[in-house]
Amino acid sequence: MYVRVNEVGPRDGLQSQGKTLTVDARAQLVKALVDAGIRYLEAGSFVSSKAVPQMAGTDELFGRLSDINHVRYAALVPNMRGYELATASGARVVNVVLSVTDTMNRKNIRLSLDETADVCAAIAERGRREGIEVQAYLAVAFECPFEGRVDPEVVATFAHRMNDAGASKLIIADTIGAANPTQVRQVLDLIVPELGAERLSCHFHDTRGMALANITAAVDRGVAEFDASIGGLGGCPFSPGATGNVATEDVVLLLNSMGLDTGIDPLDLVPLVRLAEELTCVTLGGKSFRWLAQEYNRTHGGDRHGG
Amino acid sequence: MYVRVNEVGPRDGLQSQGKTLTVDARAQLVKALVDAGIRYLEAGSFVSSKAVPQMAGTDELFGRLSDINHVRYAALVPNMRGYELATASGARVVNVVLSVTDTMNRKNIRLSLDETADVCAAIAERGRREGIEVQAYLAVAFECPFEGRVDPEVVATFAHRMNDAGASKLIIADTIGAANPTQVRQVLDLIVPELGAERLSCHFHDTRGMALANITAAVDRGVAEFDASIGGLGGCPFSPGATGNVATEDVVLLLNSMGLDTGIDPLDLVPLVRLAEELTCVTLGGKSFRWLAQEYNRTHGGDRHGG
Structure with missing residues (x-):
C-alpha cells in the first residue's frame, strides 16, 4: 500500500526558526527534498511578513518550484487575502488551519472559533x-x-463542517504533541466511517515521543497520509510547549519497515537532514537518525556529504 | 487494565556500561526504582564476573533487596550453575535467554541453537x-x-518448546531494535492464540525509534507486560548495533496516556534518570525525557534533585 508522506519542513519547520533563510536557500531545500523522492510538500505560507519574516518571499519561491506536474506543493494561507496571493503565485493546493478550541483561535489569530471556521469554510x-x-x-x-x-465529537463536528464546505482533505493535527494511540483511535473511529480514511491525513508532533506510536494506530485505522518534517525541524511558535514535528526520516523508516510504500529511501534523507542543519544552524535528526546516519556512512563509504 | 513494566536497567542496562558500579550503588539504584513504584525488576545476573565484571556481587545484591514480598525481582542466569547460584542467593524468579538463531548463540555463548535450547529447557x-x-x-x-x-514460525516453535519445558513466561525480545509493528503483529498473531497473551511479555530496543510503536501494536494484541530500562540505560554488548533499551519513562508515559495502569507516575522517574546518570556517568533520557523534565521542574518548583 502506498502511503503519502507530506513534508512540512519548508513551512511548519522553517517558520519557527530563529534564522530566516533566503528564498534561494528555501528553494535549495525544497529541491533537495523533491530529489530525494518527496512528492507532497508544504512549501511555504502567504502570511504577513511582519508577523512571520521567515516566510517572506513565498510568492517568489512558488515561481521557482520544479517538477510541478509530479509534486504536490501546498501553501498555507491564514485568510482570503492569503488565498488570493497563493493562487496568484501559482499554488494549486492551499492549506487552512482551524484550531478546534475557542481559546487557541483567540490567542493565535484573535478570532473566535466560529469566526475562524467561517474564514476556513469560505476559502474551501x-x-x-x-x-x-x-x-x-x-x-x-x-x-x-x-x-x-x-472531545473527539468536537473534532468530528468541524471535520464535517470543513468537508461540507468543500475541503479536499481533513488533517487531524496534534499541534502540541500530546496525543496517544488510544485517543487517535477514538478520534478516527468517529471520523473514518463517515468521511473515509482516504480523505484524512494526520499531523503529529513528537514532543512526548509518541508520534510513531500514533502513526501506527492511524495506519491501523486506514489513514494513508502523514505530515513530517525533515530532521524534526520546527514546531509551532504560537503554541506553548509545542516543539518537535515528527521527523520525516523516522516516519519513512517506520512505514517502509512495516511493508508500506512511501516511494522514499530513508537513507536518502540523511544528507537532507545535514543540509537542513547547515541552512538553519540548528542540530536536527529524529529518533532513528543516529542509526540511519551509521547505515548511510556504512553504505556510502563514509563520504559524509556524498549521495 | 494493569500493565506490568519490568525494569531491566540494573541488569541489561548496567552490564554494558564502561563503568562498573559497586554493589552499594546498584542497591541504591534498585531501591530508588522500587520507591518510584517499580514492582517488576531484573536486579542482576549470575554470570562469570570475569566475562561481565559489571555484574559481580549479584549474590550480595540479592541479599540486600527490600520489599521482597511486594516486588518481583528476577535474576538472569546463563546455565544451571547460574541457576544454582541465583536460587542459593534467594532469587525466586530466574531469566534464561534463548536466541532463536544458531549464529547468535554460537557468537554469543559458543553453543549451538539446539544446545542452548536444551540448557534453557533443563533450567525451566x-x-x-x-x-x-x-x-x-x-x-x-x-x-x-x-x-x-x-521467520515468525521459528519464534513460535521455541516459544512452545520453552512453554512445554515449564517456563512461566515467554519474553519476545527485539534484541537489536529492528522490529516494526507489522512484524510484532505477525509474531504475536502466531503465539497469542495458542499460549495466551497473559503468558507473554515484550522486550524492545529503541535503536530505530520504533519501540513505542511496537509496544502499541503489542498492547493491541493483548500483551500486558513490557521490559524497559530507566533513561534508556544499556544495550547488548554482544550484539553489533544493539544500542538503546526503550526508556522506562517513555513506556510509562505512553501506557498511562493510553489509559492503562502501570502504577507508576512518570514524573517520579525524572530523578531516577538523573540518579542513573550520576551513577553511570553517561547522559541518559528517553524520547520524552526533555518534556518530562520540564514538567517535573514546573511541578516541583525547579528543585532539581527533589522528591
Whole structure:
C-alpha cells in the first residue's frame, strides 16, 4: 500500500526558526527534498511578513518550484487575502488551519472559533468553485494548551463542517504533541466511517515521543497520509510547549519497515537532514537518525556529504 | 487494565556500561526504582564476573533487596550453575535467554541453537520442580544481526518448546531494535492464540525509534507486560548495533496516556534518570525525557534533585 508522506519542513519547520533563510536557500531545500523522492510538500505560507519574516518571499519561491506536474506543493494561507496571493503565485493546493478550541483561535489569530471556521469554510468553498484544492487542518485536535483535552465529537463536528464546505482533505493535527494511540483511535473511529480514511491525513508532533506510536494506530485505522518534517525541524511558535514535528526520516523508516510504500529511501534523507542543519544552524535528526546516519556512512563509504 | 513494566536497567542496562558500579550503588539504584513504584525488576545476573565484571556481587545484591514480598525481582542466569547460584542467593524468579538463531548463540555463548535450547529447557524443568519461576527470553526474535530476518514460525516453535519445558513466561525480545509493528503483529498473531497473551511479555530496543510503536501494536494484541530500562540505560554488548533499551519513562508515559495502569507516575522517574546518570556517568533520557523534565521542574518548583 502506498502511503503519502507530506513534508512540512519548508513551512511548519522553517517558520519557527530563529534564522530566516533566503528564498534561494528555501528553494535549495525544497529541491533537495523533491530529489530525494518527496512528492507532497508544504512549501511555504502567504502570511504577513511582519508577523512571520521567515516566510517572506513565498510568492517568489512558488515561481521557482520544479517538477510541478509530479509534486504536490501546498501553501498555507491564514485568510482570503492569503488565498488570493497563493493562487496568484501559482499554488494549486492551499492549506487552512482551524484550531478546534475557542481559546487557541483567540490567542493565535484573535478570532473566535466560529469566526475562524467561517474564514476556513469560505476559502474551501471558493477553492471548490475555482478548482483549487483546499486542505483543512483541524489543529489542537487532541489537546489544547489552553483548554486541555478536546472531545473527539468536537473534532468530528468541524471535520464535517470543513468537508461540507468543500475541503479536499481533513488533517487531524496534534499541534502540541500530546496525543496517544488510544485517543487517535477514538478520534478516527468517529471520523473514518463517515468521511473515509482516504480523505484524512494526520499531523503529529513528537514532543512526548509518541508520534510513531500514533502513526501506527492511524495506519491501523486506514489513514494513508502523514505530515513530517525533515530532521524534526520546527514546531509551532504560537503554541506553548509545542516543539518537535515528527521527523520525516523516522516516519519513512517506520512505514517502509512495516511493508508500506512511501516511494522514499530513508537513507536518502540523511544528507537532507545535514543540509537542513547547515541552512538553519540548528542540530536536527529524529529518533532513528543516529542509526540511519551509521547505515548511510556504512553504505556510502563514509563520504559524509556524498549521495 | 494493569500493565506490568519490568525494569531491566540494573541488569541489561548496567552490564554494558564502561563503568562498573559497586554493589552499594546498584542497591541504591534498585531501591530508588522500587520507591518510584517499580514492582517488576531484573536486579542482576549470575554470570562469570570475569566475562561481565559489571555484574559481580549479584549474590550480595540479592541479599540486600527490600520489599521482597511486594516486588518481583528476577535474576538472569546463563546455565544451571547460574541457576544454582541465583536460587542459593534467594532469587525466586530466574531469566534464561534463548536466541532463536544458531549464529547468535554460537557468537554469543559458543553453543549451538539446539544446545542452548536444551540448557534453557533443563533450567525451566528444574525451576518447575523446585517452585522457581523461570522466564524464557526469545532473543533476536525479529531480526538477527548475523542471520537477518527471523521467520515468525521459528519464534513460535521455541516459544512452545520453552512453554512445554515449564517456563512461566515467554519474553519476545527485539534484541537489536529492528522490529516494526507489522512484524510484532505477525509474531504475536502466531503465539497469542495458542499460549495466551497473559503468558507473554515484550522486550524492545529503541535503536530505530520504533519501540513505542511496537509496544502499541503489542498492547493491541493483548500483551500486558513490557521490559524497559530507566533513561534508556544499556544495550547488548554482544550484539553489533544493539544500542538503546526503550526508556522506562517513555513506556510509562505512553501506557498511562493510553489509559492503562502501570502504577507508576512518570514524573517520579525524572530523578531516577538523573540518579542513573550520576551513577553511570553517561547522559541518559528517553524520547520524552526533555518534556518530562520540564514538567517535573514546573511541578516541583525547579528543585532539581527533589522528591
